[in-house]
Amino acid sequence: MLKICEKNKSFNGFQEVYEHQSSTTKSKMRFAVYKPKNSKNCQVLFFLSGITCTEQNFIQKSGYQKYASNKNIAVVVPDTSPRGKNIPDSEDYKLGCGASFYLNALTNPWSTNYNMYDYVTLELPKIIEDNFNFDIKKLGIFGHSMGGGGAIQIALKNPNIFKTVSAFSPICSIIKSDFSKKTIQEYLGSNVDSINTYDPITLIKLLQREDTIKIDVGLDDEYLENLYIKEFEKECQKHNQKLEINYHQGYGHNYYFIHSLIESHFQFHSSLI
């Protein structure tokens, strides 16, 4: 049962926000949906946001609705983690609420609720299929920072669910990045196999996609050395993964960068479907 929380006309469609009880995260979850005007059987994109974000940041700040409207693409933006008074959290912004890293946690107290990998790959696609008239077979995924890495690790393992993939400034090594290296130990303990399952650089050595992965990153990104994008690029070359990567002079890690490049991601995803 979906409860609608927000509905606002934006360009030719509507920007909506829904709430529901998730069986995967055992909590209430919110996600945003952009419904373009002619939504019947339209293409769908999932956008995964970065650390500290909710479903609101991308829908308020990226300016994407213009392109979703023009290209008649539905966009689904989940929250970045479960939330609520019974949901484990921490004072570190890199762990707990807002910082799920889109994985299934294995350890206490996280494993009951922090199952965002299953939420994004199983529960949410089913909810969208059951409640909206979009064509879930034309589903792609993209994201930013933590969510850019999340989009890549999810897409590499699920090419049958996610037909296209792109990322802004993705964290390509959850093992090495200062954003994630402690967090994944909290969520996954010392289970190296499981950690590797969520690590884009490790995965790309084992799994490649037939379609191109698109990445954009700013050269003035204040976190550039914590993203490990060059290392990911090198592994893509080594393992023949087609990669369209662009480094952009002057841009940072923020939504001003995403907004400046967002049109090209809609062009990319629509060109492949």
Added chain:
Amino acid sequence: MLKICEKNKSFNGFQEVYEHQSSTTKSKMRFAVYKPKNSKNCQVLFFLSGITCTEQNFIQKSGYQKYASNKNIAVVVPDTSPRGKNIPDSEDYKLGCGASFYLNALTNPWSTNYNMYDYVTLELPKIIEDNFNFDIKKLGIFGHSMGGGGAIQIALKNPNIFKTVSAFSPICSIIKSDFSKKTIQEYLGSNVDSINTYDPITLIKLLQREDTIKIDVGLDDEYLENLYIKEFEKECQKHNQKLEINYHQGYGHNYYFIHSLIESHFQFHSSLI
């Protein structure tokens, strides 16, 4: 002395935020500036935001940078009021910080600091002229809600400073609107002449502009009856003020509406300079 607080590349220019000590409001003030790539002698627009906003709302949510970049227009976005621990405020969001209504207050405790009319018409244009290489003679003004009404009342009295004017969902009657009728009594007492000076509908009977005023408003605007736009339109017709007014089916009072229509405002202002 301007202190730079934020600088982020956005499209071909930079979105910046500055802080300075204002002689008009006797407080620190922040304003945002979008510097397009070729800013020398470029056109400038001031954007006045609505109640509760700071300089951040418009720069994060409206998506305007794409058009400012394309058309090489600088945009200056002041905060909506003075702020700080020594600045009078109230618990009512319609009075005090975030709700200056762009007038010069006459009564205690407001009159020392709440001089946003002078700030926008005198101090800020001078600061921009002295610190940036834009052409201040090509200055226009626009705004939203409280700021839409503010843009209109300011432009009607200052055609030599502001060469073009437009508004999203403006409050056209500060005397009648529930957003302002109590507030203006707080700021201006029972001084009817002064109140009339800041009331768009009263002003348009006395002062008309040679150029067209552009207004956009959503027909699903939840505050439509508190904006008095139809009444303003009627007075414009009666007094031969050229008005380009468009009512848009389905849109509300929010930034999703502004974002959907923002391109047309850049087209409008650039076409007149």
